[in-house]
Amino acid sequence: MRAYILRRLLLIIPTLFIVSLIVFTSIRLIPGSVVDYIVSSYEFQTKADLATVRHELGLDKPMLEQYGIWMGQIIVHGNLGKSMITQEPVAQDIEARWPVTVELGILALIIAQLIAIPIGIYSAIRQDSVGDFFARTFAILAISVPNFFLATLVIVFPSIWWHYMPSIKLIEFTKNPLGNLQMFIIPAIVLGISMAGLTMRMTRTMMLEVLRQDYIRTAWSKGLKERVVVLRHALKNALLPIITIIGSQIPLLVGGSVIIENIFQLPGMGQLFINAIGQRDYTLVSSVVLLYAVAIVIINLATDLTYGMLDPRVHYN
Amino acid sequence: MADTTTKIKTEKKRSGIADFFVRLIREKPMGLIGGIITVLLLVVGIFAPLLAPYGPNVMHALNPMQGPSLQFWMGTDWLGRDILSRVIYGARISLIVGLAATLIATIVEIFIGVLSGYIGGKFDLVVQRFVDAVMCFPALIILMVIISIIKPSMINIIFVLGIQMGIGGSRVIRSAVIGIKENLYIQSAVAIGAPTWDVIRRHILPNIMAPIIIEFSTRMPAVILTEASLSFLGYGIPPPSASLGALLSGSARTYMFISPWMVLWPGLVLSVVVWGVNMFGDAVRDILDPRLRGGIGRYGLSKKSIEKIKSQSNIDADVVKAD
Numbered sequence: 001m002r003a004y005i006l007r008r009l010l011l012i013i014p015t016l017f018i019v020s021l022i023v024f025t026s027i028r029l030i031p032g033s034v035v036d037y038i039v040s041s042y043e044f045q046t047k048a049d050l051a052t053v054r055h056e057l058g059l060d061k062p063m064l065e066q067y068g069i070w071m072g073q074i075i076v077h078g079n080l081g082k083s084m085i086t087q088e089p090v091a092q093d094i095e096a097r098w099p100v101t102v103e104l105g106i107l108a109l110i111i112a113q114l115i116a117i118p119i120g121i122y123s124a125i126r127q128d129s130v131g132d133f134f135a136r137t138f139a140i141l142a143i144s145v146p147n148f149f150l151a152t153l154v155i156v157f158p159s160i161w162w163h164y165m166p167s168i169k170l171i172e173f174t175k176n177p178l179g180n181l182q183m184f185i186i187p188a189i190v191l192g193i194s195m196a197g198l199t200m201r202m203t204r205t206m207m208l209e210v211l212r213q214d215y216i217r218t219a220w221s222k223g224l225k226e227r228v229v230v231l232r233h234a235l236k237n238a239l240l241p242i243i244t245i246i247g248s249q250i251p252l253l254v255g256g257s258v259i260i261e262n263i264f265q266l267p268g269m270g271q272l273f274i275n276a277i278g279q280r281d282y283t284l285v286s287s288v289v290l291l292y293a294v295a296i297v298i299i300n301l302a303t304d305l306t307y308g309m310l311d312p313r314v315h316y317n
Numbered sequence: 318m319a320d321t322t323t324k325i326k327t328e329k330k331r332s333g334i335a336d337f338f339v340r341l342i343r344e345k346p347m348g349l350i351g352g353i354i355t356v357l358l359l360v361v362g363i364f365a366p367l368l369a370p371y372g373p374n375v376m377h378a379l380n381p382m383q384g385p386s387l388q389f390w391m392g393t394d395w396l397g398r399d400i401l402s403r404v405i406y407g408a409r410i411s412l413i414v415g416l417a418a419t420l421i422a423t424i425v426e427i428f429i430g431v432l433s434g435y436i437g438g439k440f441d442l443v444v445q446r447f448v449d450a451v452m453c454f455p456a457l458i459i460l461m462v463i464i465s466i467i468k469p470s471m472i473n474i475i476f477v478l479g480i481q482m483g484i485g486g487s488r489v490i491r492s493a494v495i496g497i498k499e500n501l502y503i504q505s506a507v508a509i510g511a512p513t514w515d516v517i518r519r520h521i522l523p524n525i526m527a528p529i530i531i532e533f534s535t536r537m538p539a540v541i542l543t544e545a546s547l548s549f550l551g552y553g554i555p556p557p558s559a560s561l562g563a564l565l566s567g568s569a570r571t572y573m574f575i576s577p578w579m580v581l582w583p584g585l586v587l588s589v590v591v592w593g594v595n596m597f598g599d600a601v602r603d604i605l606d607p608r609l610r611g612g613i614g615r616y617g618l619s620k621k622s623i624e625k626i627k628s629q630s631n632i633d634a635d636v637v638k639a640d
Binding site: 016145289292297 | 347447449450452453454457458459462463465466538542546549565570573574577580587588591592596599
């Protein structure tokens with residue numbers, strides 16, 4: 001087990017290196033560079049301005065040196081650099097924004113599991129029944145209806161029918177927990193539903209597979225009640241692969257949060273990212289993307305390790 | 318028993334494709350509906366200029382923001398453009414991007430997956446680190462970054478989406494290749510000195526056709542959805558050609574509170590299209606993947622199939638049922 005963890009940790013290093021390279025180079029290929037953006041706000045624009053701004057931002061150095069400086073700052077000082085637009089440290093912006101995204105993500109994940117797992121189990125133990133049919137239809141609908149469409153419906157119709165508008169100003173959890181939850185719950189449900197579909201289908205498939213195992217047959221022949229067979233014998237074994245599925249949905253969750261934050265005006269990382277990419281703020285975009293990637297790598301590793309710890313049959317060599 | 322054997326024989330006579338359709342109609346009614354929606358999407362996409370009552374950007378300035386009427390079946394938007402026509406042209410974009418990007422993704426995943434899986438060793442290790450790196454970027458995020466670099470156009474979006482999705486999908490192909498690589502027929506082909514290319518073409522590719530087709534049919538709805546999300550965020554195919562996702566964004570978000578039709582229809586059509594392609598893809602997967610066919614057991618067999626077994630064989634099916 002220890003060797004496995006070590007190997008996984010070592011494999012992360014080349015992955016993160018490639019990730020950082022991709023982020024660094026791609027972001028510097030964006031046409032209409034940040035220099036043009038800054039200079040365009042000057043009243044009088046000269047060629048000299050372009051050169052000064054470029055020099056101030058350190059963009060006149062060779063690429064390799066720029067990458068070295070960037071990485072060195074991150075690894076040695078944990079410093080992501082300054083925003084090219086506001087000159088404020090990027091970390092400041094991110095610090096203010098990440099709790100919103102994390103809260104939205106966790107709420108959405110919880111809601112997704114609350115919807116998906118019970119319905120998935122029901123669907124499996126009553127395979128081919130009317131209920132199963134509706135559950136599966138719901139699952140495919142949840143996957144098929146784009147989250148931005150669902151979110152739009154949730155905003156448009158209450159506003160037309162009851163003149164209800166979601167609050168735009170962020171209510172902080174520490175100041176008003178109830179108001180904060182009220183603000184987050186609807187975006188989280190919208191985001192959760194789109195993920196519930198996949199987990200539900202996975203739960204159903206896993207349950208169906210487990211329910212056909214010999215030990216379930218044994219449980220039945222011992223005369224156990226259905227509740228015991230399903231919950232204690234089958235679900236325990238079916239849940240493990242579902243953990244992996246939940247882990248693999250994190251990238252989807254991140255993409256979804258960009259859209260949902262945009263629609264519901266939640267000031268999270270997603271909004272920060274959209275603004276940054278619109279302004280061609282190199283450091284900010286690359287920092288956000290890098291953080292997303294690092295978070296996903298760590299979550300993937302965590303799910304794999306949890307999987308191994310929970311399932312005694314899994315041996316890592 | 319004789320009946321059963323003759324039945325099996327006649328079923329064997331059907332070609333693969335005919336057998337597929339027979340099973341689709343018999344066993345997967347929802348898949349059939351999905352298939353019909355997919356075909357409708359194809360027809361609408363191909364014949365969009367003939368089917369759309371107006372051009373997608375023709376403004377009927379005297380009739381802005383109208384509800385559905387005989388003249389404008391889905392109503393008009395804030396500039397008086399016919400929503401039905403815009404939706405039809407939007408569906409055409411979804412179809413083109415969906416098919417083309419999925420095709421590219423399939424080619425990319427076959428290329429990476431077969432090479433990485435078949436060659437294995439250090440080559441596999443290095444390639445997989447790149448795949449890892451690409452996979453830990455959330456698709457939407459990395460697509461937005463790339464598209465803002467290379468300027469949005471339909472061709473660019475098709476290639477970027479296709480390559481990005483193909484790299485992720487190569488894992489499935491790779492494990493399929495690794496799974497069959499150790500088979501005796503491949504070892505013997507290598508032993509008699511068959512060139513690697515021949516081994517791949519003659520023995521590997523035909524044997525991974527099922528996962529390839531499954532990947533293709535389950536990827537297409539994801540591609541359509543991703544393209545719609547990109548367009549929604551303003552990183553899709555640029556105006557004036559409006560993709561279904563773009564119809565829900567921009568000025569539509571201001572005017573939708575007065576006239577919700579302009580976001581309702583495109584969203585609804587997009588959902589139906591993705592739903593249909595999803596259902597069809599699922600049916601394809603269920604039919605092609607033998608592991609997903611029902612087994613025998615309390616939870617495995619429908620009443621109908623128990624009756625079938627009962628009438629066809631000497632085994633007392635009650636034993637099976639009581640299990």
